[in-house]
Amino acid sequence: MRIAILMTNTDDSAFAHRHPKDGAKFTALVQMARPHWSCDVFAVKDDIFPEDISRYDGVMITGSPASTRSGAPWVDRLLALIRQIHDRKIPLFGACFGHQAIALALGGRVDDLPGGWVHGRTENHLVARPEWAAELPDVVSIYGSHVEYVHELPKGADPLMTRDGHSTGFTLGRHIATTQHHPEMTHDFICALTEELRTDMEPQVHARALDSLQEQADQPALAEAIARFFEAARVG
Template structure:
């Protein structure tokens, strides 16, 4: 399997420079499950896009501190690419910003969470059955968002929900699978991120996030879901 990782993370701080970029984090997540798969990273936030997305078996769209409502040229170009991939039914997985961007590009809506930040560890509820793999009733994932999908694109269905977030993940056809959360984040990274963002998100949110990190994410569980999605989408396999 050959995947294009469309990196949207705009953080160029010293904090970000000292740690693996999102492209590397998502590639690692995939290769933990399927070591032979090839992942090619495109920094779409810098205007770097694949010349031919159809040359890939699928794509992954990462998270970002940017908003899907930003008027940056690369966001508009990404929306065009999402619509192209949807029309061609190319398998796409989106996380956080990617989850929101797919929804907005395809006619859904994204708005501010009325309950504020979801930051740290979040226990998500599985909604219905996935056609490509078994999963537990609840999956723990790391989170850092204040915007979320408020209206699904036509043809999509909710497959997960989380704290204050009805659309925690959705599936559209056989070719789109998303999560509002961050399966690529490691235990160490989220702990560091909570401290790095403390002044930005505020004392109350940070204290709650620190307490939540007494729990750890189900990285392996969700990593399997991602690769099984691509296998099901491309090869029609049932699990």
């Protein structure tokens, strides 16, 4: 398969330059499960978009510190592209910002997260089990870092995962799947990011993050599930 990765991460800090970019992270996630698949990265945050999205077997939208509610021209253009992808039923997977952007583009609602910043390893209860998610555990561990969330799902969407009473992933038809969190992040990266953001966090948030990172996320299982999602969506 050929996957388009729409890179939305606006972080241009020294820390970001010391680590692989999100395009590389998502490519590694895809190829962890399907080494022969190819990925093309488009920095949509710099207004670089695919000329013809229909050339791709699937699309992934990355995370970002930017807000889907910012009204930035590139965000508006991305929301329009999401609606086009949905209309054409091209398989689409969104993570964090991508999850929120898909929801917002298709009529859902994004708000500030009650209780503030979530950061570290999160435990998400699988509330639906499509065939492609058959091998995921009932409680899925995924690294996360966010202050906004999807308050209302788009019409026709079904919750996939929940955490603390909030949806942390959804499906829409057979061609859309999302997660609020970051399946592309490795344990080494989230640990480094936690230390980088230490002074930006309240002490209790940092302490909870460190405690959560004593165990690792379910990255290999997530990589396989995402690959199966694209395969099932193409068949559907």
